[in-house]
Amino acid sequence: MAAAAALALAAACATNPATGRSQLSLVSEQQEIGMGRQADREIVSSIGLYEDERLQRYVAGLGARLAGESERPGLPWTFRVVDDSAVNAFALPGGFIYVTRGLMAHMRSEAQLAGVLGHEIGHVTGRHSVNQISKAQLTTLGLGIGMILRPELQDFGGLAEMGLSLLFLKYGRDHEREADLLGVRYMTREGYEPGELRDVFRTLERVGDAAGSRRLPGWLSTHPSAEDRTEHIAAAISELPPGRVGGRVEQDGYLRRLDGVEFGEDPREGYFEGNDFYHPEMRFRLEFPAGWTTANRKEAVGATSPGRDAVVVVTLSRQGAPAAAAREFASQQGVRLGTAQRGQAGGLASLEYEFAAATGQGEVRGVAAFVEHGGRVFQILGYTPAASWSRYDGVLRESVDSFRRLDDSRYLNVEPKRLDVVALPGRMSLREANERYPSTEPLETVAILNQAEEGDHFPAGALFKRVVGGRRAGGR
Numbered sequence: 001m002a003a004a005a006a007l008a009l010a011a012a013c014a015t016n017p018a019t020g021r022s023q024l025s026l027v028s029e030q031q032e033i034g035m036g037r038q039a040d041r042e043i044v045s046s047i048g049l050y051e052d053e054r055l056q057r058y059v060a061g062l063g064a065r066l067a068g069e070s071e072r073p074g075l076p077w078t079f080r081v082v083d084d085s086a087v088n089a090f091a092l093p094g095g096f097i098y099v100t101r102g103l104m105a106h107m108r109s110e111a112q113l114a115g116v117l118g119h120e121i122g123h124v125t126g127r128h129s130v131n132q133i134s135k136a137q138l139t140t141l142g143l144g145i146g147m148i149l150r151p152e153l154q155d156f157g158g159l160a161e162m163g164l165s166l167l168f169l170k171y172g173r174d175h176e177r178e179a180d181l182l183g184v185r186y187m188t189r190e191g192y193e194p195g196e197l198r199d200v201f202r203t204l205e206r207v208g209d210a211a212g213s214r215r216l217p218g219w220l221s222t223h224p225s226a227e228d229r230t231e232h233i234a235a236a237i238s239e240l241p242p243g244r245v246g247g248r249v250e251q252d253g254y255l256r257r258l259d260g261v262e263f264g265e266d267p268r269e270g271y272f273e274g275n276d277f278y279h280p281e282m283r284f285r286l287e288f289p290a291g292w293t294t295a296n297r298k299e300a301v302g303a304t305s306p307g308r309d310a311v312v313v314v315t316l317s318r319q320g321a322p323a324a325a326a327r328e329f330a331s332q333q334g335v336r337l338g339t340a341q342r343g344q345a346g347g348l349a350s351l352e353y354e355f356a357a358a359t360g361q362g363e364v365r366g367v368a369a370f371v372e373h374g375g376r377v378f379q380i381l382g383y384t385p386a387a388s389w390s391r392y393d394g395v396l397r398e399s400v401d402s403f404r405r406l407d408d409s410r411y412l413n414v415e416p417k418r419l420d421v422v423a424l425p426g427r428m429s430l431r432e433a434n435e436r437y438p439s440t441e442p443l444e445t446v447a448i449l450n451q452a453e454e455g456d457h458f459p460a461g462a463l464f465k466r467v468v469g470g471r472r473a474g475g476r
Contacts, residue, residue, distance in 0.1 A: 016125075016126065016127060027093075029075075029094075032093040032094045032127075033075070033076060033093070033094035033095070034094070035092070035093045035094065036092040036093045036094025036095065036096040037094065037096070039092045039093075039096065040078065040092065040096045043080075043082065043092075043096075043098060044080075045298075045299075046297075046298055046299060047082045047083065047084055047298060048082065048083040048084075048298050049080055049081065049082060049083060050081040050082060050083040050101045050262075051083070052081070052261070054257075055081055055101075055104075055257065055261065056080065056081055058257060059079050059080070059081050059099060059104075059113070059117075060078075060079045060080075062079075062110065062113065062114060062117060063077060063079030063097060063117050063121075064077060064079070065190055066114060066117055066118050066121055066186045066187065066189075066190055067095065067121050067186075069186050069189040069190060070121055070125045070182075070186055071125050072095070072124065072125050075094060075095035075124070076094065076095055077095040077097070077121075078095060078096045078097065079097050079098075079099075079117065080096075080097070080098050080099075081098075081099055081100070081101055081104065082098050082099070082100050082101070083100075083101060083262075083266070084100040084101065084102060085100070085101065085102040085262075085263070085264050085265050085266075086100055086102050086103075087100065087102045087103045087106055087204060087207050088100045088102065088103055089103055089116050089117075089119075089120055090120065091120040091121070091123045091124050091129075092129070093124070093127075093129050094124070095124050097117065097120045097121065097124070099113070099116065099117070101261055101262060102263075103116065104258065104261065105258060105261060105263055105419055105449065105465075106203055106204070106207060106448065106449060107200065107203075107254070108199075108203075108251060108254070108255065108450070108451045109196055109249045109250055109251040109254050109255075110192070110248075110249070110250035110251075110253060110254040111187065111192040111193050111196035111197075111247070111248065111249045111250060111251075112196045112197065112199065112200050112254075113254065114186075114187040114190060114192045114196075115183050115184070115187050115192070115194070115196055115197030115200055116183075116197075116200060117183075118182065118183030118184070118185070118186035118187045118197075119179045119180055119182070119183035119197075120179070120183075121182065121183070121186055122178065122179035122180070122181070122182025122183050122185075122186070123175070123179045125182060126175065126178055126179060126182060128175040128178075128179070176229070177229070177232055180197070180229055180232060180233055180236075181232075181233075181236050183197060184197060184233060184236050184237065184240075187247075188240060188244040188245075188247060191247045191248055192247045192248060192249070192250075193245070193246065193247040193248065193249050194233070194236075194237050194240065194244070194245065194247070195237060195245075196249060197233055198229075198230045198233050198234060199451060201229050201230050201233075202230065202451075203448065203451050206448045207448060210444055210445065210448060251463075252463055255421050255463040255465065256421060256463070258419050258421055258465065259419060259420065259421040260418055260419065260420075261418065261419045262416045262417065262418055263416070263417040263418055263419050263441075263467050264416070264417045264467075264470070265296075265416075266416045267280065267414040267415070267416060267470075268280050268281050268414060268415075268416065269281065269296070269298075270282075270296045270301055271296070271414070272294055272296070274290075275287065275288040275289065275290055275291075275292065275294060275303070276288075277294070277296070277301055278406060278411045279301075279406065280406070280411065280412045280413075280414055282373075282374060282376070283373075283374055283405060283406045283407070283412070284373060284374075284378070284403060284404065284405060284406050285402075285403075285404050285406045285411070286301075286314060286380070286399070286402050286403050286404070287398075287399060287402040288302075288303040288312055288399055289303065289305070289312065289395050289396075289398075289399050291306060292304060292305055292306065292312075293306070299315060299316075300313055300314060300315045301313070301314050302314065303399075305384075305392070309384055309385060309388055310382070310383070310384035310388065310392045310395075310396065311381070311382070311383055311384070312380070312381070312382045312396060312399045312400065313380075313381050314378060314379070314380050314381075314403070315378075315379050315381075316376055316377070316378060316379070317329075317370065317376075317377040317378070317379045319377055320377065321372065321377065322349065322350060322351040322370035322371065322372055322377055323351060323370075324377075325370040325377045325379055326340070326351050326353065326368070326370050329355075329368060329370075329379065330355075332357070334357050334358035334359065335355060335356075335357045336355060336356045336357070337353045337354075337355050337368070338353050338354040338355065339353070340352070340353055341353070347405065348371050348372060348373050348403075348404075348405060349371070349372050350369055350370060350371040350372070350403075351369070351370045352367065352368070352369040352370075352400075352401075353367070353368050353369075354366070354367055354368075355367070355368050355383075356386065357383075361385075362385060362386070363385070363386040364383050364384060364385055364386060365383065365384065365385075365386045365389040366381055366382050366383025366384065366389075366396065367381070367382050367383075367396055367397050367400050368380070368381050368382075368400075369381075369400050369401070369403065371403055373405060378403065380400045380403055381400070382396030382397065382399055382400045383396070384396065415469050415470065416469065416470060417440060417441070417467050417468065417469050417470035418467070418468055418469050419449075419465055419466070419467060419468075420437075420465075420466050420467070420468045421463050421464070421465055422437050422463070422464050422466065423461055423462070423463055423464075424436075424458050424459075424460060424461065424462050424463075424464050425460065426460045427457055427458065427459055427460050428457065428458050429455065429456065429457050429458075430443075430446075430447055430450070430452045430453070430454060430455070430456050430457075430458070431443065431454070433458055433464050434446050434466070437464060437466045438466070439466040439467040439468065440467050440468060440469065440470050441467040445467070446465070446466060446467070449465045449467070450464060450465050
């Protein structure tokens with residue numbers, strides 16, 4: 001038995017052609033692709049794709065060329081732009097790679113985007129996530145294939161069922177450095193200037209500094225420091241053959257593709273003013289408790305108490321009527337509904353219940369309302385551990401009952417901010433360009449977007465990114 005196990009383990013170790021290292025893998029390539037496809041479906045439904053076919057085709061084409069230069073060209077490589085204002089990029093097993101529109105807005109050239117995509121391709125060719133899954137399987141003795149994602153309600157507790165949020169396996173410092181080197185390899189094989197990747201890290205560090213409390217963008221948050229990575233990449237570039245340095249940058253062509261791209265959060269998908277939430281497309285509003293932490297996701301909007309022991313969350317039911325939605329909610333294991341109270345939530349037909357539910361962390365109590373509006377049924381939950389019910393009862397009911405139809409044009413007529421790319425008519429400093437072409441974002445943000453510093457000058461004809469729009473009609 002021991003000999004057979006040793007033979008199986010030896011068979012699972014192979015030399016990775018991308019890294020040249022012996023690598024443990026108990027996950028086959030087909031299993032890897034299957035995990036990636038499953039996770040891709042969740043990404044599309046929970047985050048959403050940016051609705052710009054021109055930009056999607058551009059990123060997909062660039063990614064395909066880079067992946068074709070990799071050691072795993074036969075994977076079903078898929079490159080997508082997700083509709084997220086965060087500055088991030090990530091890869092899933094099997095060749096599924098994503099960049100956010102927020103990250104694209106902060107890049108200044110095709111070479112920079114190629115470096116980011118090459119880095120994520122490197123995580124796939126290096127089989128970094130699969131390698132971690134394999135180690136976890138070996139450690140836990142029969143864990144199964146392992147999952148790259150799991151059902152989880154980030155920020156809102158366990159009852160709202162607003163969908164899946166990703167649980168990404170964390171890459172270690174060695175994996176990140178390896179992916180950086182592979183990114184340089186792939187971008188230079190396609191003729192891009194590798195020094196542009198160093199500037200990516202400097203820009204993302206500035207984004208984190210501007211956010212306060214050293215909050216780094218997602219692409220840096222679990223990685224080695226920007227300084228470490230720029231030094232590591234500089235050392236790698238110094239070892240490249242002369243023909244691989246001084247490649248193309250493609251700055252103007254890239255910047256023109258960004259003209260009109262949305263910047264920041266899209267208010268049409270809901271926005272907060274204080275703790276009041278407005279959703280123009282679904283035409284509803286709701287007041288969350290004052291002082292609570294709010295969050296707006298594709299599939300839910302909600303708030304948690306300062307002590308993180310109470311939740312209010314709004315989701316859409318799959319059912320077409322309040323009674324059917326209530327029955328579906330009550331069908332969950334451990335959920336018990338009280339007597340229905342029929343009401344008119346701001347003139348909308350609704351059913352409201354007190355409920356209790358047994359969870360793995362103990363019993364919770366709450367109030368649930370099911371409201372029909374605009375051809376949809378909204379499920380509004382407010383809940384807390386049973387021991388805290390008397391303390392939160394009033395505030396939860398008040399918030400749940402605040403759901404109203406939204407008809408005020410001041411809140412309905414909103415537009416997202418967008419990038420406007422202009423050609424400067426003459427040599428200008430950063431401040432002069434910003435005064436000539438003002439933005440609805442502060443100068444600090446405009447500087448980061450253009451990867452410029454105070455005192456920098458742009459030559460005549462240079463393309464300059466500014467942010468326009470985003471004001472509410474008839475208001476600020």
